[in-house]
Amino acid sequence: MPHVEIPGYCEVIASARLRGDQEDRVQGLTHLTSRTGEAHIALRVGQVLLYLEDRDALDALIRAVDKAEELGESVFPPVDDEFVRAEVRARRAFQKARRKR
Numbered sequence: 343m344p345h346v347e348i349p350g351y352c353e354v355i356a357s358a359r360l361r362g363d364q365e366d367r368v369q370g371l372t373h374l375t376s377r378t379g380e381a382h383i384a385l386r387v388g389q390v391l392l393y394l395e396d397r398d399a400l401d402a403l404i405r406a407v408d409k410a411e412e413l414g415e416s417v418f419p420p421v422d423d424e425f426v427r428a429e430v431r432a433r434r435a436f437q438k439a440r441r442k443r
Contacts, residue, residue, distance in 0.1 A: 358388075358390045363434045363438075365441060366387045368384070371384055
């Protein structure tokens, strides 16, 4: 059976909840190292892993994150106190150091 290209194709529909600072990793995979035989980007945030197989998929993800950032301004309370910001930075640094052990 021949391989058929389906525009805008997503192999899996999934739901994930993210809370708090997340570890992230992004790497490019060449056609020689990928399972599909084509170069792509592997993007991980927490336990969520995405494989972006072309520029259109990357652009769609960027659009979605940009929209989420705009929405976040009205959904999440602002952090406008310098003490609170310093506490948040210290907590993130502490959590990152713990994960690296």
